[in-house]
Amino acid sequence: MTERVWNFSAGPAVLPLPVLQEAQRDLLALPGVGISVLEISHRSKWFDAILEETEANLRQLLNIPAHYRVLFLQGGASLQFAMVPMNLLGDGSADYIVTGSWGEKAFQEAVKIGKARIAWTGKSEHFVRTPRPDELDIDPNAAYVHFTSNETIQGVEFQQEPPVGEVPLVCDASSDFLSRPLPIERYALIYAGAQKNAGPAGVTIVIIREDMLERTPPNMPAMLDYRLQAEHKSVYNTPPVFAIYLVMLVTRWLINEIGGLERMQQINRQKASLLYEVIDQSNGFYRGHAHPECRSVMNVTWRLPNEELEKAFLQEAQAHGLYELKGHRSVGGCRASIYNAMPLEGVHALRDFMRDFLQRKA
């Protein structure tokens, strides 16, 4: 098959077509360089320029202040689950707000490394919502508070930062990074694996406030040391050159073709509301997993009346060119990941199919 289908995968996920086309052109020889993007040295001038532009684009898109550093690391968001406590915890204790599977994993990793406690968890309610401010039990002396801005599996998204007072706020933003503007100054550290919304698998972006770099204890293994990675500008060792290059192309696309993150957010909200509308108007045939006020704009999760209908839905959807709609096994049902690069047209196709299926089966 060489035709592209609508890919609703949660990650690795759809990338903008113009980005893939440009990468394809540069795969044999970079213009003016004569070497492929897959072959070029990470110590080359060319790659210096790539790193510089990628960082500058991120700074422009997110309005990142000068006293924050931008790092490009490996090991995925999952390594950040360990690096955050290894670098920031010291002898202190960290608070975790758990709104889904990824937040729970981050917490479980933290307790292997030091002291961590749960400031709130939605587990007993099957992770259907974010906490109200008055439900949060934040330790004012915590080393940091960790939360997951968008729980990719459950489809639960914070509409704004949880109120944590003066405690440094740390966020796993893997699946909504670059989907909307962020008040960076509210955060001490934000991290995101690229393969959901920012690029391909292989690079993890970390935005860290400079004073946090001073917390890293001595004798930290080099690759796990934020301060050392910052000192070496993310090229302490060979970075994932190709993945960073693609993040550069994606950020260029966001700036030049979309027009920035406010516009991107409008488009994303428009896409999500098309699907939530069908769910809400289906008389309970489609049942959204998340409470309406914390529904994800990136990952739309829903169930059908029974597993047989869910199976039929997924099979027929695929026959219509709508792929990767199966929900995560821990939630079941369906999930449509509609990241930045999913065109409105793809969401229209899914919306029309959902309506049609409803009419035939309800």
Ligand SMILES: *Cc1c(COP(=O)(O)O)cnc(C)c1O
């Ligand atoms: C996908 C995902 C992860 C895990 O990312 P890896 O890069 O596979 O380690 C962590 N957190 C969130 C919110 C995710 O969506």
